[in-house]
Structures are given as structure tokens and as C-alpha cells.
Amino acid sequence: MGNAMGTDIYTLGADIGSAASKCVILKNGAEMAASTVESAGAGTGGPARAFEGVLAKAGLRREDIAMITATGYGRNSFAEADLVISELSAHAIGAAAFFPGVRTVIDIGGQDAKVLRLTEAGVLDNFVMNDKCAAGTGRFLEVMARILELDVTQLGDMDGKAEQSAGISSTCTVFAESEVISQLAKGTPIPEIVRGIHESAAVRTASLVRRMNLVLPAAVTGGVAQNRGMIRALGQELGCELMISPDSQLCGAYGAALHAYRKAGQ
């Protein structure tokens, strides 16, 4: 693999998720040269668009990239990859770079939620993943947003407008859906219902975190990290501050690009 850009080393990380494809190009393993997020995941045109888009944004060609690591649900079908790592390892590497010293990473993705434990040196040491159902994942919030005729990205702002919580007691997506509908029928203000939804999802996510014993500092990554209401509810449930980053959705792709950089140097 060549390097047409002088002594700089460019590596690419592709996080091919179930609902979105994200690519990051790193320059010399430190500087984010470009990134793309396509809201179409494995098995669609999303991965190719994210890949071509990130190269175009960085003004690079495939030959300029020293190494490509793919991660995420669709990692094994991403033909451009030189290397493949699990999304858990990718998120751990990315989170250690985004939040130096972080010990617990809560990644809430579209279909699943995972909690990662990192060593003091920032190496993945243990993890748990959600099982059985979609409660506590981005999918739960999407379903609830749809009933409320909101876009999922509006949930954070809505939560901020609430004066109190409507108290959605069920953590099960199906039962919570009926609770939300009855709250709507009662005329409960939507922001209060949204806050209740976040608290319900937070209870479920927090139970996953407790399966690992929470070690601080902790950070939240994945698309849901952009939802301030959810972060507030989760922080309250766990009784701690949670770090977030505006680039949290890129954490897996960033980690994959960093992994590629480390491998390129070997």
C-alpha cells in the first residue's frame, strides 16, 4: 500500500452498523482528516457512500490510505477492509482516545447496547451486551418517537422542556408503547412523556451497566449520546457524571482508524 502524501500516514476506519455507516480518516493516528455518516447500514449502498464520501472530503484516493480497518455489524462484508475488528474493541480504542482515562464506556447503538470496561491503560478488559430485547437501545427510543410523531433527534430538546416526568414504568418496548399511548390519551404534555421514556430506557441501560460494576470515569458513545435527555436520565440513574463527545457517533470508526494506524506501523 502506497502513501502519496509525503511522510504522513493516513488510515481509515469504517464502522458499518445495522442502521448507519460511518467512516473516519486519521492522519498520523491523531488528527481526524475527514469523517462521514450515512444513515444506511450493512447491506445497503450506505457503506460505499460513506467510504467514497470520506475519501472525497479528505481529498485522498484509496491508494493513499495505508491501512483500512472495518468494524460493526457489516464488517465482514466490507470489501475495502484490510483488517477487521469487533465493534467492542473498536469502541474501546476510540473511547480511550476521545476520553483519556475512561474506565467504563456505555455504547448505545441502534439495535444494541454494550458496556465496556477498560483498563487504566485504556485496553478493553471486559464487556457485556444487551440480550433478549430492544429495551434500552436506540430502537426503543425510535419506536417511542414514532408514536409521538417526533423525529428521534428531537427527543433531547423535548426532554429539556419538561417540568416533570410522566413516569413510564415499563422497560419493555411493547408495554411502554401502550403506556405512552394512554398518557397521550390522558393529554399529558409530550415533553413529560419524553422524559418518562428516557427514564425508562435509562433504568434498563443502567441495569446492564451494573452487571459490570460501574468504574468511573464513564462515558457514553453511540448515536444516543447526542440525546441530552437520555444522558441526563442515565447519569441520574447511575448517580454519576457521564462524559460525551460531539463526535461520539464516530467513536467506533475512529477506533478502527486508530487500530489501522497501529497495525500500519507494525
Next chain:
Amino acid sequence: MSRIDDILTQLETISRNPRAQLDACLAAGKKAVGVMPYFCPEELVYAAGMQPFGLWGADMVCDQSRRYYPAFICSILHSVLELGITGKLAGLSAIMIPFSCDSLKGMATNWEVSVKDIPVINVAYAQNRKIDAGTEFTASQLRKIRGQLAEIAGREITDADIAAAVEVYNADRAAIIAFADAAGKHPKLVPAAKRSAVIKAGFFMDRAEHAKLLTELAELLAAEPGDRGYIRVVTTGILADSPALLEIFEENRICIAADQIAAESVDARTQTPVTEDPIIGMAERYGKLEGCSILFDPGKQRGKELVELAKQAGAEGIIWVMTKFCDPEEYDFVPVKRMADAAGIRVLSLEVDRQMVNYEQIRSAVQAFAEMC
């Protein structure tokens, strides 16, 4: 084809086609009795000249069983019941059903109302299995079962018959352990899915024949150089026979160095003591069994055994193959995992189900586990 491959293929074929085995047995004029988990007295079936036929369910979609069991009952029970209701087990002369867990407690009744032509033999064992009264209770139940089986077989089951069957089963148990040990050193020659199939074949064939093949296999493997570059793990749980799951282990160069799986080595690890009355020996064996969540185990000997197995096998971690909706396993998980944590041994829990079609989450978890090791 080498002799190793030849034996592996033979046993794999048997384990993948249990119905063909049953048909061949019936065609040869031999009766067969279904044996459900856990630890049913197969020796008595064998002693009666009948073929014990292991029933651990099948990877399938269950539909009819849902009329009798709710969705949150494990897929082992759902699929055994489904096989029975849909006539896939036709030809069995009886089915032995124990009461080992809360879900199994309803199995005999569900079976009796839904599968009319295969009678049930209830298998009740003592909960307090290590005390004399427990042994005596279990022995009394075994004597009752002996009578029921004799009636089905249409012949007497003598003490000598039982002693001979115990000998065959003890030999097969020793052969399973020797094979599992050899397979743990040769993950390339015996990848995880083949390893499972070799052990599983014993559920559907003559145990004497199974023992012979496994002993030969273990000897042939011992003569081969060991395979390096694998991540050694110990598996634990009820059942770990899904080829899709085991292929993920293979993809990630995971070698099952030893197991504490109920359907694999757990039963094989404990021999039946040779006693004057062979029924007493069988009852005593039930008291000696360890390493399974359905066994009354207040001191959590299971955790101690698991840690010891991992240490002895030089394992880098433990993979807990968690059968979905299995309460005994869920209850055991917390204290046993704490024991592994205290010993500094990593534990990965994978939830599996016989109706599972999507293994992507498991693939990610196994890959991450391998990356950590």
C-alpha cells in the same frame, strides 16, 4: 481419508441424523426409549436390551408446543415437545422425563396430553442427593423405573444385566473424557463443531460402539502433534451443540480445552461405583455428580470445579453458553462468575436458543473476547 477423519465423519453423520438411527434401530427389531435431560438412568434401558435415545431437542421453529408451554420456557423443552406432537419421534416405546427444573416439572403432563402414543416414565431423584436417605429414595425410584422398563421390554432386567450396562456406560464415560482431552489439544483436527458432534452421537447409538470409536479416536489423536496458536477456553452451560455457534468459535481460533456442559462432559466425569446391588451404585452416582445447575449444590461446587478445570486446561477464559430462559443457569451465573472473577479468569456469557437464526451479536462478542485474550 485418514482414519481420524473417517471416525469423525461417521459420528458426525449419526449426530446430524438421529431419526435415521432410530429408524435403523426399529427396523432391526430393537425397541427405543426417549431419554430427556438430566441424568436419566439410561443404563436401565440398555440393560433391558433397548436403545436409549437422547432427547435434547432440535434447532427448529416451534409452533404446536406453544399450546402447552409459554414462550418463556427454554427451547430444549419446546423443541422436544414439538418433535413429539408432530410425530417426529414416532416409534419410541416410552419417554423418560425427569423433574430437574421448574420447566421440566410441567413436561410430563404436557407430554401426556399432547403425545398420546408414547408413554411417560417419570424420573424423580432426591433433591438432597448426598445423604443416605437421598440415595435410598433415588434407588427406590430406579427400582420402580426398572419395573416399568421391564414391562415395555417384555423381559426381566436382572442385576447382572444392569451391572453389564453400568460397565458399558462407565467405559463410554471414560472414553468421552479421554476424547475431550485429546480434542482440546487438536483443535485443527477436531474443530469445535466436530468435537460436539462426536460426543452427541452417543445419544443415538450403542454406547459400547461409541466408546470403542472414541477410544480409538483419542489414541489416534495422541499420536498427532498438538496444534498451536489457539485461544484455549472452558465452556460451561447446559447445551452447546449449535454448529453456527461453534463455527464462530472456529473462526476466532477458539479451542475448547475442556467443558462443563451438561450435554457433554458433565455426565461423563462421574463414574458409577461398582456395588453389589448395581441400583445402589447408580443412585450413589447421582449424589456424586457435580458441575450442573440442576443439581442441588449449596456450596457451589460447580464454580470450584469450573475454576479448577480452567486452571488445569491452561484456559484463557470461560465461555458460558447460556440457554435462553433457563432459570437454573441464570441463578448459577452470578455466584459462579464471581468465583471465576476472584480467580482472575475471564467469563464471556453467550445467550443461545434453539430457534436462533441470527448469530451476529454472538459473533461480535466472541471476536471481542478473542481480541482481549
